[in-house]
Amino acid sequence: MSDDLLVVEGLKKHFPVTRGIIFQRQVAAVKAVDGVSFTVKRGETLGVVGESGCGKSTMARCIMRLIEPTAGSVVFDGREITGLSRHELRPIRREMMMVFQDPYASLNPRKRVGAIVGEALEVHKIGTATETKRRVQELLEIVGLNPEHYNRFPHEFSGGQRQRIGVARALAINPKLIVCDEPVSALDVSVQAQILNLLKDLQKEFGLTYVFIAHDLNVVRHISDRVLVMYLGHAVEVATRDELYHHPRHPYTGALLSAVPVPNPELARARQQILLEGDVPSPLNPPSGCWFHPRCPRHHPGVCDVREPQLVAAAGDHRVACHFPLERWPMNAAEMAAPAASASTGAGTATGAP
Amino acid sequence: MALLDVRDLHTTFRTDDGLVKAVDGVSFTVEPGKTLGIVGESGSGKSVTCLTIMGLNDRRSASTSGQALFKGADLLAMPKNELRALRGNEISMIFQDPMTSLNPVHTIGRQLVEAVHLHQDVSRSSARSQSLDVLKAVGIPNAERRIDDYPHQFSGGMRQRVMIAMALINHPDLLIADEPTTALDVTTQAQILKLMDTLQKEYGSAIVMITHDLGVVAEIADDVVVMYGAQVVERATAEELFARPSMPYTWGLLGSLPRIDHDVERLAQIPGTPPSLLNPPSGCRFHPRCTYAMSICQSEQPPLASATGSETHLSRCHLDQATRLTEIKKLESGHFAEVT
Amino acid sequence: MTRYVIRRILWALVLFVVVTFVSYVIFFLIPADPVKLFAGRQATPEDMARAAAFYGLDQPFYVQYWKFLSRLVTHGVIGEKALGFSFVNRQWIASGVQSRAPVTASLVLGGAVMWMILAVPIGIVSALRPRSLIDRGATVFVLIGISAHPVFLALIFLYIFGYKLHMFPIGSYADFFNPPPGQAGGPLQWAWHMFLPWCTFAILFAALYVRMIRASVIETMNEDYVRTARAKGAPEWVVMRSHILRNALLPIVTMLGMDIALGLGGAVFTESVYSLPGLGQWAVQSLETFDLPVTMGVVVFATTAVLVVNVIVDVLYAVIDPRIKLA
Structure with missing residues (x-):
């Protein structure tokens, strides 16, 4: 009996958008879940x-087969x-x-x-x-x-x-x-x-x-x-709880963590928040390259808006989909906006796992 | 002088099941330019308190007593048209759900211009330029173009910005915000809280922030009122409340929060469910759920009194000073210890 | 918007064909031979055959239907000969429709205005004061309106206001624009003659609309944006006019479109009792005399009217509700 109870590979759910006078044809798709892989032991x-609209509920319904996934595999108990x-x-x-x-x-x-x-x-x-x-x-x-x-x-x-x-x-x-x-x-x-x-x-x-x-x-x-x-139908980071909360690698995870209100006035006011600009884009028309690049404080033109990052191992079981993952945590907004000098090589390591 | 001084406020609703005492003897003050957080679970009476102050309760079923002195004038006793002249002008309010709080059939420009015209005798073009300015101030991108859009064309966060713009357009001295970020995602919530903070500094308005989220209170409030079962159970500055919470309900609230800044294996849960306001418990409203309850708690309602010797820190509890201090110490060393 | 209108018109054509076809089938299912009627009582079989050939009744019904359709297309729907001629008096149907349609339109549209004039204020007032005397009075009115049949109402009205009180004329019509010489006409006469029919026709719908408007206004009053408007300091009449009514009447507009169309059916009773020379009365006569072309003429006209009204209402709805995008 394997250790993994649930193995999800490349799960996708696209909702078609149709148009037509009498015959309906598909003109676009809402990519609610767009290639998510993970395992549960x-x-x-x-x-x-x-956040709302990231596809987490749709994903759950696909796993339960309450709705039919468009593509991908769900292996339950082998x-x-x-x-x-x-x-x-x-x-x-x-x-x-x-x-x-x-x-x-x-x-x-x-x-x-x-x-x-x-x-x-x-x-x-x-x-x-x-x-x-x-x-x-x-x-x-x-x-x-x-x-x-x-x-x-x-x-x-x-x-x-x-x-x-x-x-x-x-x-x-x-x-x-x-x-x-x-x-x-x-x-x-x-x-x-x-x-x-x-x-x-x-x-x-x-x-x-x-x-x-x-x-x-x-x-x-x-x-x-x-x-x-999850962000916009994609898994952007997976890690053990402590790894994720102490050493987040994805800028989005960092922004989420810094946005959580802390019930301690001193800490709350001392901490530097990383505020994201704008709103989550529509899954009908997701951005090119990395889905997060229009709101990302570390966005590198020419890289992030062109290449789609893969979810690759950053350290051990910690996997992240980012061309320029965070080197350390906590970080303030200015530090985050300026990835370390090795960032260009970081782009290399992001595509090929170390 | 306090900007808003609420004294012994009572609000009762007539329902088919009987009288519901939604607000039962609530008092607090709001200082000019400061932020008061009102925390409580659903049904604690926090929203009704503010709707009563604004005169927005359903007139047919609600009856009110007590005073709400705004700059010395009693909002509850003044004629309707005087109160109307204050509403949206010197006191304004934003609501929880930005999706339903804007009229879907009018452009946001029209709704903003309406707010200007209700209180200022200015030309259409002046009202429109004021609207445009305030939209820019709340951070709506392309405000010139978006002013003629309808609410459904905005995202939730942007609609809450529009609501804030509408509330601030006449430069109120007091802004009442009823769970303004509850319906929003965490990153959007951070944006809105930051915006409210910035605008408060710019406009100098006092804010009453109603929320169920102690984290939000810690972020933004100078003073805090904790409500339970239609009453104020604890009142303190934010520092005092989080450093030395002094009654069991507040302990329970803080202990039951799963927190990002430290780990616990089990959350300290408050047993049972919030009290019915139709038929509230005798004595202390919290006693049926309180692990410290004594026999006096069942028969006698504790007064709102100084808890830790500080004059700004009041709470409603029969526990003696010494017990409370040892409990606070215990909690400090254990659960409330900050892990940095 | 254009796409939407095109799509609606295409669907309308499909519906049109279906409705007229079904009307044809039903007509031929009636177990009676119209030819017997037209050929006269003493007709020989040869006479009957001649008559049948003359009217085209000797062919199978689908051939007749096909001829009916192609005639519509070749003569243009509004052309004089498009709808053929009456079996009974051999007059062109189109001219009959032309003279009778305005009467029915007067009745239905005037009635619609009448029921809205009644229903909007009563609905609003009873929403504002639920369980008050006015509200309870409105409930009684609604009950009467829904239960009373138009024929019954029309007879009562005629007896009281026409025969006893002599306030309104009995059983005649006055043309709005150009009355036949020697007859009354003009807007005032028209309205005076139509007043009782309007009341009769409107009362059922007025009752339904009072109930609907009341519910819709009560629902809208509890919306968050209404509270926002009050929090802005808007006086009650502004809240009502610009925030409650505008939203509460949106669903009513859709209903209005459908009900005006439905009203064409209800017009039959009213026209018969008040002897108004309208389409409804004509349709009834044509059925009694097996006058197929007249029946079809009325069906064509009514179907077209219903479809046109529906398209207009949908487009109107998109104009007043910015959330609706027609695509």
Whole structure:
């Protein structure tokens, strides 16, 4: 049995844009995910961060096969799952589950909690009615809800409790992988901590593997073992949590880290922020060369706007897609704008891995 | 004299389920040119407090008492047209969601010009040139061309800049910002916070910043009010609050934040959920969730009193001084230790 | 925009063919032989055959349909002979449409103006004061408007305002521009004659629109940008005029387009009761006498009108709502 539970290679999802008077023809594509590769080891948490529109949610749905990827391969537990038919996918669906962002919209308001949590058991025809009920009550207890609330409806619960129901539903048939799409971003801080702790506890207890998608760098740091940073449909940096937060190599990661507000007035005011100019470009018409170059403080004309950087190893397991990766951290804006003298050779090392 | 002096503010909404006390005896002051941060979770009453001060609550269901003295005049008692003359002129407000806060069928130029004409008796061309100037000041690229664009043609960050431009166009003395960066991405949030800081220095406006994010407060606020269950539970300067938080809810808030600047294995979680304002707990509003709760906490509401001997630092808690100081010490040495 | 209009016109042509074809099929499915009617009661088989050949009724219906279409094209849709002639009185259909269309247009468009004049203020007021006396009154009006059939209303109106009170004329029409000699005419006479029909026609739609406008205004009042406008210091009437109404009436415009088209159907009842010489009344007569060309003439005219109104509304919508791009 391999160490890797999930291996994603060159995953792409392009949404076609069509035009035409009676016959529709494709005139362009929204490149929501455009060639992302990564692996997730058994029992670890891979955090995926990026701003809205970077393609992180689309990627999650492609992995789950909730939408059909345009290209690329997804190997789950040693089995290629792209191209599998619905029927072939069924046993695999039992092993990967998803927790969604909105605890208000993701639970059917007309179903009782027992039915919601037990749904997967029923779909996969596991156990008798009494067994299902016992299992559901056990699950409710595991996620910290009162098992007696089996017959209540979702609206009788608060946001945090609903997210617990969502987690219980995902746990129902002992999955190997849980993909969490922004599971705490709709919750208040104190409730968010409860859910994060719960997810960590469950991971220890059941040996779960998580892909944890979020835009909040604090949350991702807290829960992840390794972190993938996405920008405009591309993976720009992957590293272990400590590597990424202490020695970010990609200028975008640096800018993200420096933008996070720190709840300490002295540190917050002393620190030098790297402010990015402008907005994220449209994935309909992405920039040439490096996708980040129009906003990048280290942008080198002639290099960054021409050649597309590859995601290559910078040090050990730390991989970055940049022609001029950061030499050290922290850095202020001026230092960042002037890459070291060896930058031109840096461009060389960026294409051929050291 | 304080620019804004809110005294014992109460706001109650009539709903089908009964009376909701959304704001229950809130007092604070805002000094000219300074920034006050109001922090709290959803339902803590922070937004309603500010909407009440602005007179923007639904008149049919809300009733209000207390005072909100702006430059000495009570905003809650003044005639409607006087308040209207202040709104958007001397006090302005920006909102959480820049996507829905601009009228989709008018160009942003028209909406800015409207804001000018509501308070200044100037020509169309003068109003337009003022609008153009303020758009440039908030950093809209190609302002000359973009002034005639519609809101949907702007990104979220740019729309929030337009909202700020509209709020500042009449040079207000007080700007109330209700979660202005919550709907934005982190890099855009950094841009907007920086912009607000720069403009504050330039225009000299005081800012009331409503947020749920303690990080944002640490970045921008001079003074902080922490709200819980429709009440102020702690009031301090930003330095004091983050260095010596003095009541269990604030401890819990700080402890439950996952932080980029240091690691913890487990977050200090606050058990339970925020209180219902329809039927709030007796005594201290926080006692059902408080790990330090004593029997007095159930029966008696603690007053907002000086916590650490400092006059600017008030909190609402029955714990005695000594216990609080030892707890703060403990937290300082453990969880709040800064890893640099 | 041009692309959009071209696309809409292409779709309109397709729809036009479908609608007219279906009308033809239905006509021939009716188990009655029009030839018998036209050839007279004592007709011999030879007479019948001659009549059938004369009217073209001896051919299969798809051949007739094809002839009907090609006639439209060769004579031009608005040409005198394009729609053929009536089986009953052998007059050109086109001239009949020409004289009757203005009557129906007066009724439908005037009615639309009438229902908007009624519905907009009532809708706004009841949105501003929900559960007030005015709002409850409006609800009663809505109920009556939706439940009462136009024929019933028309008879009641005629009895009270025409027969008893002599306030309005009974069962006649006055031309707006050039009345036949010896008859009343001109704008005032026209409006006076049309007033009761307008009321009858408008009341159903007015009721529906009150409900819709009320809902739309209430929804818009809770929008964030309305709060922004108040925060800017805008007085209530400015908030209402420039921020609430403009947005609240956007969906109403789309509805209006569709309902004016639908109204052509409703016009049949109103025209019959008030004896207005309009298209609806003509269509009913033609069906009673199996006068296929007249039926088809009315269908062609109505279909064209519906399609044109829809294109106009869509384009108008794109003009008033900057978020809509027609492509």
